[in-house]
Amino acid sequence: MTTGRRFSYACGQAVTVAGIEDGLVTDEIRKNFASDNVSPACxxxxxxxxxxxxxxxxxxxxxxxxxxxxxxxxxxxxxxxxxxxxxxxxxxxxxxxxxxxxxxxxxxxxxxxxxxxxxxxxxxxxxxxxxxxxxxxxxxxxxxxxxxxxxxxxxxxxxxxxxxxxxxxxxxxxxxxxxxxxxxxxxxxxxxxxxxxxxxxxxxxxxxxxxxxxxxxxxxxxxxxxxxxxxxxxxxxxxxxxxxxxxxxxxxxxxxxxxxxxxxxxxxxxxxxxxxxxxxxxxxxxLWLKNSAHANAMAQRIVESLRRHAGAQLPFETQGNEIFVILPDRLVGELEAAGYAFYRWPTPEGVSGTLIRLVTSFYTREEDVDALLAEIAA
Amino acid sequence: MTTGRRFSYACGQAVTVAGIEDGLVTDEIRKNFASDNVSPACxxxxxxxxxxxxxxxxxxxxxxxxxxxxxxxxxxxxxxxxxxxxxxxxxxxxxxxxxxxxxxxxxxxxxxxxxxxxxxxxxxxxxxxxxxxxxxxxxxxxxxxxxxxxxxxxxxxxxxxxxxxxxxxxxxxxxxxxxxxxxxxxxxxxxxxxxxxxxxxxxxxxxxxxxxxxxxxxxxxxxxxxxxxxxxxxxxxxxxxxxxxxxxxxxxxxxxxxxxxxxxxxxxxxxxxxxxxxxxxxxxxxLWLKNSAHANAMAQRIVESLRRHAGAQLPFETQGNEIFVILPDRLVGELEAAGYAFYRWPTPEGVSGTLIRLVTSFYTREEDVDALLAEIAA
Amino acid sequence: MTTGRRFSYACGQAVTVAGIEDGLVTDEIRKNFASDNVSPACxxxxxxxxxxxxxxxxxxxxxxxxxxxxxxxxxxxxxxxxxxxxxxxxxxxxxxxxxxxxxxxxxxxxxxxxxxxxxxxxxxxxxxxxxxxxxxxxxxxxxxxxxxxxxxxxxxxxxxxxxxxxxxxxxxxxxxxxxxxxxxxxxxxxxxxxxxxxxxxxxxxxxxxxxxxxxxxxxxxxxxxxxxxxxxxxxxxxxxxxxxxxxxxxxxxxxxxxxxxxxxxxxxxxxxxxxxxxxxxxxxxxLWLKNSAHANAMAQRIVESLRRHAGAQLPFETQGNEIFVILPDRLVGELEAAGYAFYRWPTPEGVSGTLIRLVTSFYTREEDVDALLAEIAA
Amino acid sequence: MTTGRRFSYACGQAVTVAGIEDGLVTDEIRKNFASDNVSPACxxxxxxxxxxxxxxxxxxxxxxxxxxxxxxxxxxxxxxxxxxxxxxxxxxxxxxxxxxxxxxxxxxxxxxxxxxxxxxxxxxxxxxxxxxxxxxxxxxxxxxxxxxxxxxxxxxxxxxxxxxxxxxxxxxxxxxxxxxxxxxxxxxxxxxxxxxxxxxxxxxxxxxxxxxxxxxxxxxxxxxxxxxxxxxxxxxxxxxxxxxxxxxxxxxxxxxxxxxxxxxxxxxxxxxxxxxxxxxxxxxxxLWLKNSAHANAMAQRIVESLRRHAGAQLPFETQGNEIFVILPDRLVGELEAAGYAFYRWPTPEGVSGTLIRLVTSFYTREEDVDALLAEIAA
Structure with a gap:
């Protein structure tokens, strides 16, 4: 059962951040793409x-x-x-x-x-x-x-x-x-x-x-x-x-x-x-620039994969470390069920699917990205 | 020459904090009784x-x-x-x-x-x-x-x-x-x-x-x-x-x-x-209480000595870690010259001497206090 | 020459209010449809x-x-x-x-x-x-x-x-x-x-x-x-x-x-x-309601005439005492030249003509309205 | 019975302004020395x-x-x-x-x-x-x-x-x-x-x-x-x-x-x-200066009389149209009972009597002042 405070981000829906359910930091701490501020300090x-x-x-x-x-x-x-x-x-x-x-x-x-x-x-x-x-x-x-x-x-x-x-x-x-x-x-x-x-x-x-x-x-x-x-x-x-x-x-x-x-x-x-x-x-x-170059590279790694994904739409160019992507509703639900943390954004009218935001940081590893992409591909 | 910013405390006169002159932390870091916030974290x-x-x-x-x-x-x-x-x-x-x-x-x-x-x-x-x-x-x-x-x-x-x-x-x-x-x-x-x-x-x-x-x-x-x-x-x-x-x-x-x-x-x-x-x-x-008990004890060590000092007047009871004391103008100048940092407070009208404030903290050592008291006694 | 302060109304362009040019209240005081607050008190x-x-x-x-x-x-x-x-x-x-x-x-x-x-x-x-x-x-x-x-x-x-x-x-x-x-x-x-x-x-x-x-x-x-x-x-x-x-x-x-x-x-x-x-x-x-009923009636008198005017477009229903009307640019200029006061509003993109606002009040007389309408018809 | 709102002036006690009791302007409208703003416009x-x-x-x-x-x-x-x-x-x-x-x-x-x-x-x-x-x-x-x-x-x-x-x-x-x-x-x-x-x-x-x-x-x-x-x-x-x-x-x-x-x-x-x-x-x-000269003169008329009154103390020079005077408590009560309006001010510690403020204006007449002075003298 979740005891954590649910926090609703601006323009987004409430998200229970993975890894802090029941007040415990779990092993899911690497599945967190909710923001670059969920990271520790370097x-x-x-x-x-x-x-x-x-x-x-x-x-x-x-x-x-x-x-x-x-x-x-x-x-x-x-x-x-x-x-x-x-x-x-x-x-x-x-x-x-x-x-x-x-x-x-x-x-x-x-x-x-x-x-x-x-x-x-x-x-x-x-x-x-x-x-x-x-x-x-x-x-x-x-x-x-x-x-x-x-x-x-x-x-x-x-x-x-x-x-x-x-x-x-x-x-x-x-x-x-x-x-x-x-x-x-x-x-x-x-x-x-x-x-x-x-x-x-x-x-x-x-x-x-x-x-x-x-x-x-x-x-x-x-x-x-x-x-x-x-x-x-x-x-x-x-x-x-x-x-x-x-x-x-x-x-x-x-x-x-x-x-x-x-x-x-x-x-x-x-x-x-x-x-x-x-x-x-x-x-x-x-250091600030190196950290950000890494975060950007991780975002590009995600974007490149998403571009090849039939069900994904990318409404904006991804030029920094924030990816906005529209995915099929069911896939979004499955990612959440698998412990991934990210924000749902209000999906524009007439669009089928759900707009979500994925954010990378200096702390995001290649293997974390690849695990996410595998989950999406599956 | 002093390059540091001079900061004037409320109701007090400007004080150049010892130990940071010329942008360098000197060995005088233990002569600082300016405030409990000049200390590091514990x-x-x-x-x-x-x-x-x-x-x-x-x-x-x-x-x-x-x-x-x-x-x-x-x-x-x-x-x-x-x-x-x-x-x-x-x-x-x-x-x-x-x-x-x-x-x-x-x-x-x-x-x-x-x-x-x-x-x-x-x-x-x-x-x-x-x-x-x-x-x-x-x-x-x-x-x-x-x-x-x-x-x-x-x-x-x-x-x-x-x-x-x-x-x-x-x-x-x-x-x-x-x-x-x-x-x-x-x-x-x-x-x-x-x-x-x-x-x-x-x-x-x-x-x-x-x-x-x-x-x-x-x-x-x-x-x-x-x-x-x-x-x-x-x-x-x-x-x-x-x-x-x-x-x-x-x-x-x-x-x-x-x-x-x-x-x-x-x-x-x-x-x-x-x-x-x-x-x-x-x-x-x-820890918060132990740290403060130590700071209070250091303040009492100072007060007890000052009470025996002919030239010192203590206008208030010292019950925490702040000591207000009126000392002869010359002594105050000598302490500053010796590298001690503290604030001068506006001295009440008609009082001879200078009102200063000394503050202790968890970081104040007995030897720091004793060195100060020796300087005052000298 | 105009010495009066030119005042620019929100979302509108500057208007020199007729009747106060050169600091004098002229006989044009009845040509003022700029607002219901240009009226005196009743x-x-x-x-x-x-x-x-x-x-x-x-x-x-x-x-x-x-x-x-x-x-x-x-x-x-x-x-x-x-x-x-x-x-x-x-x-x-x-x-x-x-x-x-x-x-x-x-x-x-x-x-x-x-x-x-x-x-x-x-x-x-x-x-x-x-x-x-x-x-x-x-x-x-x-x-x-x-x-x-x-x-x-x-x-x-x-x-x-x-x-x-x-x-x-x-x-x-x-x-x-x-x-x-x-x-x-x-x-x-x-x-x-x-x-x-x-x-x-x-x-x-x-x-x-x-x-x-x-x-x-x-x-x-x-x-x-x-x-x-x-x-x-x-x-x-x-x-x-x-x-x-x-x-x-x-x-x-x-x-x-x-x-x-x-x-x-x-x-x-x-x-x-x-x-x-x-x-x-x-x-x-x-009195407040009677005054307003009169102002509304004067507005309706204007609207009814404008509805029959080939060059006039009424973008909104006129239900109170404010009339918004798009008139040919030249006609708007002629009305101003004739001493009429009103505000020009930002005209929507793609619309030909100029959007203006006319306001009536308890102080507006039938003859004032009819003079305006004659000017528009001419 | 008084139905009017009682209004308490800064630093003073509540005063029921004479002449508006029961919601009626009474004939006591000339007994009002509460402020210069109780006057009408000139x-x-x-x-x-x-x-x-x-x-x-x-x-x-x-x-x-x-x-x-x-x-x-x-x-x-x-x-x-x-x-x-x-x-x-x-x-x-x-x-x-x-x-x-x-x-x-x-x-x-x-x-x-x-x-x-x-x-x-x-x-x-x-x-x-x-x-x-x-x-x-x-x-x-x-x-x-x-x-x-x-x-x-x-x-x-x-x-x-x-x-x-x-x-x-x-x-x-x-x-x-x-x-x-x-x-x-x-x-x-x-x-x-x-x-x-x-x-x-x-x-x-x-x-x-x-x-x-x-x-x-x-x-x-x-x-x-x-x-x-x-x-x-x-x-x-x-x-x-x-x-x-x-x-x-x-x-x-x-x-x-x-x-x-x-x-x-x-x-x-x-x-x-x-x-x-x-x-x-x-x-x-x-006009502004003439009105004020009259108000000042009325204030002086009061002050000159009060100076000769054994029970009155004037803590300040009266140079404008405000008179501060300490009167015996009983007299103050009697003036109020007689329908006079003025504010009681906090009386300084150790002073016997009650500090009140009397204010004159362009509207104050000689006969109003004289009636007040007669009441005080009585």
Whole structure:
């Protein structure tokens, strides 16, 4: 019998995560494709935390490690940046936006955006009621023409509509697709023409970089990104993200007092070294990118097999570590019965079968994938 | 030359924390009495996190460890409780109060309260602008008569004053004193007579319990506390606190949707097991209490020596792990020059000397204390 | 030359209101179909205010007139109600919703709703960041099936989506259509099945009542409305609306401290008699309904003529006092050149011509309408 | 029997306002000294509203009258100003402060300030949780030395304390005293040295001007006031105040989007002409100042008599239209029994008698005062 809490993911149905039934971690821990956050932390991150656990050091970021973050990230991103470690992506996104947008303002984002659908209203809380205005898209990637139209419609509303004061994009997107650099640049260009800064939700930025084969600089400030939510947890941290400001005229006002916003939301760690240690470990030897390249490769291994499967439909390109696939209802049920964990997504009207999401991570092994594929093939 | 960020503590002057000058952890790491949060985590906590780092488990609290928290805390507190792990004390306090008080309401607290002075406005943020109404006290312990007067004055204001909807007390207090159980009970009684729930900021509750020699139950629900901010970080965790609701008619409405408040403030960890592991490790074998008993003992060792020092004045009883002492200006300067780290507090008018705060922790050794005392005596 | 501020209406283009060019009210004051709020107050309302301007009376609602409001509205609505006079519809809507919905919650409404498009983010401000979730509709009237789907999708999101805690409907709708009583009842029924109270934005409720030929009770609590934003300004007041709670188990919690919300948003008048006097004047002899019946009749006079006009398309039924009509671009320009004031609305893609809105009021005369129609016919 | 709602004023006890018992305005309407807002509007204001009630005009401030406000106030204040009519003082104060202070910031004010004690938490609401930090004073007039100390203490708190971003002063003060121009200038000077703009709560500014015999310019921008809450209701309007920005480098950022803040709080009148008409009527022929000079004179008439009364103690100078007087308990009871309305204030400890407040207005007649004085003398 299942005693675990059943948790219903946004837009999805409740799923009992395999391996934790009856409160016990079972041997099914490798059948879990529910999310990249069901994984543990990667060993290098844990080691770094252990090494940080020595001596008295200044609290609230006044420790030696925390004080290297700006320099280290500036090196990795080849630009002057200011880095603020934050424990969750929800908080990183929301804090970043709160520094860009007045309470009476608005943020433009894709209708699939995590900030709009999956963060329990956190952006609205941190922004004191500023509005999220969404634009439709086919696959999570905003269209430049739609952006222009959206900005124009908002401006026509005059004081009756909260003014758009930031554009928030997601890379990789919520549907597992990745913006080409030129497309990202086009969107950022439109925002900047309208004096609007660009925020990038980079919860899975490392997956996008691994896919694009570009540098961190190319996918961010070189295409026009002003503020980045740097994702660490999904690519191997225990719990560590960061808000990264690329220092320029659009971000300078937001930088002022940003630490106060962190403190005021209870996100300033007293023993901050443990947050910094994780981030530094991820950057060491490109661990974040290597972890994500592995996750992407595991996703491709799944996709290649699914493409050959008569009953499977892949509604989106799989470019990162998230696979959305429509499978026959019966097969989905059988996978669940076999102990596999994943989320069911609302299946579009008129489609036969069930849309599910499979997510891989640094922790996913080839044999785990092959076992899943064998189950699907059977 | 000092390159470290200088951080100015509330009500105190800027202090450059010894041992991190020039970005290096020096051998002075044992001369740091600035706070209990300059300490590392205690080994048992780190071990528990390492052990938790195994396998895929449900995220957001759907892991086996997180699901034992309610039962484990209920056992420790000898009552039915609901536990919500939270990474910082600021967030724990603010979330707890936000569930008790409407945005148009108010919280009554002592003028020394951390929520009023040292959290960068976090309670007001989480409570959406509800007000903190403060009462004066001599040593951080609220007086029952002052409480009655404060409640009456508020009620007389009618709709022109935000109504008091929670009483927040701090145990141990910000001045290092500890409420006797009967005094705490008197205050809670008055609150309950007025249909007001009681929140306890227990950032240093373990120090208070160690001082009182009571049970966790006696200092909380048995005296009338309804909601507790359980402090873990200061007594040995890496970063782990908890909001503990004692289930009763006053807390039931606040419990509804409390998880939503956590998510909405970016405080829901995806890999929640690592937060739970820390809390469970602290409760194991009363580690939290043993750590605090040690910290208290180190504080007493300092106090006993200071009492015999002609130039030292102790304005408050030292009952936990915080010592406030007025020392001759020159001695304070010499201690700093010798590499000791501590905060200078605003010295009351008309007093000669400088008020400083010394804080001990589980990590403070007898030899560290003795070296400090020798320096003072010299 | 025009010196007047150009004001751009939501979803529309800037319009220079005829009759106020160069800061002068011209003789074109009767060519203004821009809105029902360009009208003055009706004489009976102004008389009532003059009569109220006598003697010292209690402030903040402690005057004799204000104290009759509950009884008077209860009589008109044939139910026990609690009435709170509020000076603007934006504030009335926002205050009502803020009392129904927690800051972490959400309101479901039609995508055309005024609260979502035209109030500058006021609902989000008063609700402390709670979310407006919108549903598409063809003509501003929500579809019961869409409502069920929307509620289900929200519930599936679990804690990642702010929970729907109120349904807000608009009668007459923003597109000038009116819900039939049974359709309104169906929507309210679904909300109540889901334990969700129903708010009605009744900014033009009087126009709906005049159209339906029903009683105020039938269109509100008898169909399931729990809280009403009673519109007074558009049907003849100077500036007076009201939040009307129908006392029941769904509204009782919201009633608690509602006055505090009013005070806290700066909406409690000290000389409250002048707000109450307006409302009482509107109710006297059904003035609000008579004024609206006249406005509706003037709108029908326009519509009947437009139906016979070859170049005019009417995308919606005109059931209240708002007419949406697509006219040839050239004709629209000629009307403006002739001094007529109205708003241009964004014209749907693929439609030839320009969508404009014409609004009538108690102040619109037959000769004003006929002059307009002659201009259109010419 | 009394059926009227009993309303309890801040810091005072409940008072049943004479003249509205049993829901009837009695002949005791001239015995009401409870507040200046128990008065009606003055006839010139009502006449102006009647004259404004003609023709269709642009809404939301796009009418001819509203568009003269900036020029008219600039003339009266001898400086370039931007004027925003607001219906209540609570909203005017709160909106002004919200434009000066970030949500994570703070406002410094006197402990007696209306914004801190009597507005139901409105400033905190409009400022999204920014904090009011209060300083003690003897008679409502802030001391320059206390201001310096307060600013220093706040700065020392670093990120743990919300930073002071505005100074709010009140003229005339809540205790009926008036700042001398040089004292006001000293306070503003300190604020400006600290890069902090000055807000003036001018709910009774006209009484202060009448007392000082100065110009509106001298008591505002010439002494350093940056933003003024202009009080109209207490000196004769029906319901009309204004936020007046003196255009300078400190106010320019606050001016941006100020209209959006007004709309977002439901304070933008659609028929805005009726708000503007009141303000223009008050300025015409210095009506606001003449009304207040009369109110002040009536207050002096009372004070002069009380000074000769053996049982009366006057704790503060009476410089405006508010008189605070300690009278024998029995006399206070007798006045109430005789139908006089006024508020009882909390009497300071150790004082024998009862502290009451008497307020005069433009509507108070000599014979009303003399009747009261006769009653007291009897």
């Amino acid at each position: 060993p290098a991150v844990m080691d770094a935390m252990m090494r940080a656990n020595e001596g008295c050091v200044g609290s609230y970021g006044n420790d030696a490690m925390s004080q290297t973050l700006n320099a280290r990230f500036s090196e990795v991103f080849e630009a002057e940046v200011r880095v603020f470690p934050i424990v969750t992506g929800t908080a990183a996104n929301s804090l970043a936006l709160s520094a860009l947008v007045a309470p009476y303002g608005a943020v433009l984002c894709d209708q699939s955006a995590h900030i709009s659908n999956d963060e329990g209203g956190a952006p609205e809380f941190f922004m004191h009621g500023a509005k999220l205005v969404t634009l439709p898209s086919a696959d999570g990637r905003m269209n430049p023409e739609a952006l222009r139209t959206g900005l124009r419609a908002n401006a026509q509303g005059g004081i009756l509509k909260p003014p758009i004061q930031a554009l928030s994009l997601t890379q990789a997107t919520e549907w597992g697709t990745v913006y080409a650099l030129k497309d990202l640049a086009a969107l950022c260009g439109i925002a900047h023409e309208n004096d609007i800064p660009v925020h990038l939700d980079g919860s899975r930025l490392s997956n996008a970089i691994a896919h694009l084969g570009c540098t961190p600089a190319e996918v961010t400030w070189k295409t026009g990104v002003d503020v980045l939510s740097f994702g660490g947890t999904k690519c191997g941290a225990m719990a560590a993200e960061a808000v990264v400001f690329f220092v320029n005229d659009r971000t300078r006002p937001a930088l002022k007092d940003f630490e106060r916003r962190i403190k005021r939301s209870g996100h300033l760690w007293s023993k901050a070294r443990f947050l910094s240690a994780q981030l530094l470990a991820l950057l060491e030897d490109d | 080994p048992a906590v780190m071990d528990a996190m390492m052990r938790a780092n195994e396998g895929c488990v449900g995220s957001y609290g759907n892991d086996a460890m997180s699901q034992t928290l309610n039962a484990r805390f209920s056992e420790v507190f000898e009552a039915e409780v609901r536990v919500f792990p939270i990474v910082t004390g600021t967030a724990a306090n603010s979330l707890a109060l936000s569930a008790l008080v409407a945005p148009y309401g108010a919280v009554l607290c002592d003028q020394s309260a951390h929520i009023s002075n040292d959290e960068g406005g976090a309670p007001e943020f989480f409570m959406h602008g509800a007000k903190l109404v403060t009462l004066p006290s001599a040593d951080g312990r609220m007086n029952p008569e002052a409480l009655r007067t404060g409640l009456r004055a508020n009620a007389q204001g009618g709709i022109l004053k935000p109504p008091i909807q929670a009483l927040s007390l701090t145990q141990a207090t910000e001045w290092g004193t500890v409420y006797a159980l009967k005094d705490l009970a008197a205050l809670c009684g008055i609150a309950h007579e007025n249909d007001i729930p009681v929140h306890l900021d227990g950032s240093r509750l373990s120090n208070a319990i160690a001082h009182l020699g009571c049970t966790p139950a006696e200092v909380t629900w048995k005296t009338g506390v309804d909601v507790l901010s359980f402090g873990g970080t200061k007594c040995g965790a890496m970063a782990a606190e908890a909001v503990v609701f004692f289930v009763n008619d006053r807390t039931r409405p606040a419990l509804k949707d409390f998880e939503r408040r956590i998510k909405r403030s970016g405080h829901l960890w995806s890999k929640a097991r690592f937060l739970s592991a820390q809390l469970l490790a602290l409760l194991e074998d009363d | 004489p009976a309302v102004m008389d009532a205010m003059m009569r109220a301007n006598e003697g010292c009376v209690g402030s903040y609602g402690n005057d004799a007139m204000s104290q009759t409001l509950n009884a008077r509205f209860s009589e008109v609505f044939e139910a026990e109600v609690r009435v709170f006079p509020i000076v603007t519809g934006t504030a009335a809507n926002s205050l009502a919703l803020s009392a129904l919905v927690a800051p972490y919650g959400a309101v479901l409404c039609d995508q055309s709703a005024h609260i979502s498009n035209d109030e500058g983010g006021a609902p989000e401000f008063f609700m402390h960041g709670a979310k407006l979730v919108t549903l598409p509709s063809a003509d501003g009237r929500m579809n019961p099936e869409a409502l069920r789907t929307g509620l289900r999708a929200n519930a599936q999101g679990g804690i990642l989506k702010p929970p729907i805690q109120a349904l807000s409907l608009t009668q007459a709708t923003e597109w000038g259509t009116v819900y039939a009583l049974k359709d309104l009842a169906a929507l309210c029924g679904i909300a109540h099945e889901n334990d969700i109270p129903v708010h009605l934005d009744g900014s033009r409720l009087s126009n709906a009542i005049a159209h339906l030929g029903c009683t105020p009770a039938e269109v509100t609590w008898k169909t399931g409305v729990d809280v009403l934003s009673f519109g007074g300004t558009k049907c003849g007041a100077m500036a007076a609306e009201a939040v009307v709670f129908f006392v029941n188990d769904r509204t009782r919690p919201a009633l608690k401290d509602f006055e505090r919300r009013i005070k806290r948003s700066g909406h409690l008048w000290s000389k409250a008699r002048f707000l109450s006097a307006q409302l009482l004047a509107l109710l006297e002899d059904d | 006839p010139a204001v009502m006449d102006a509203m009647m004259r404004a009630n003609e023709g269709c005009v642009g809404s939301y401030g796009n009418d001819a009258m509203s568009q003269t406000l900036n020029a008219r106030f600039s003339e009266v204040f001898e400086a370039e100003v931007r004027v925003f009519p607001i219906v209540t003082g609570t909203a005017a104060n709160s909106l002004a402060l919200s434009a000066l202070v970030a949500p994570y910031g703070a406002v410094l004010c006197d402990q007696s300030a209306h914004i801190s004690n009597d507005e139901g938490g409105a400033p905190e609401f409009f400022m999204h949780g920014a904090k009011l930090v209060t300083l003690p004073s003897a008679d409502g007039r802030m001391n320059p030395e206390a201001l310096r100390t307060g600013l220093r203490a706040n700065a020392q708190g670093g990120i743990l304390k919300p930073p002071i971003q505005a100074l709010s002063l009140t003229q005339a003060t809540e205790w009926g005293t008036v700042y001398a121009l040089k004292d006001l200038a000293a306070l503003c000077g300190i604020a400006h040295e600290n890069d902090i703009p000055v807000h003036l709560d001018g709910s009774r500014l006209s009484n202060a001007i009448a007392h000082l015999g100065c110009t509106p310019a001298e008591v505002t921008w010439k002494t350093g006031v940056d933003v003024l809450s202009f009080g109209g209701t207490k000196c004769g309007a029906m319901a009309a105040e204004a936020v007046v920005f003196f255009v300078n480098d400190r106010t320019r950022p606050a001016l941006k989007d100020f209209e959006r803040r007004i709309k977002r709080s439901g304070h933008l009148w659609s028929k805005a002409r009726f708000l503007s008409a009141q303000l223009l009527a008050l300025l015409e022929d210095d």
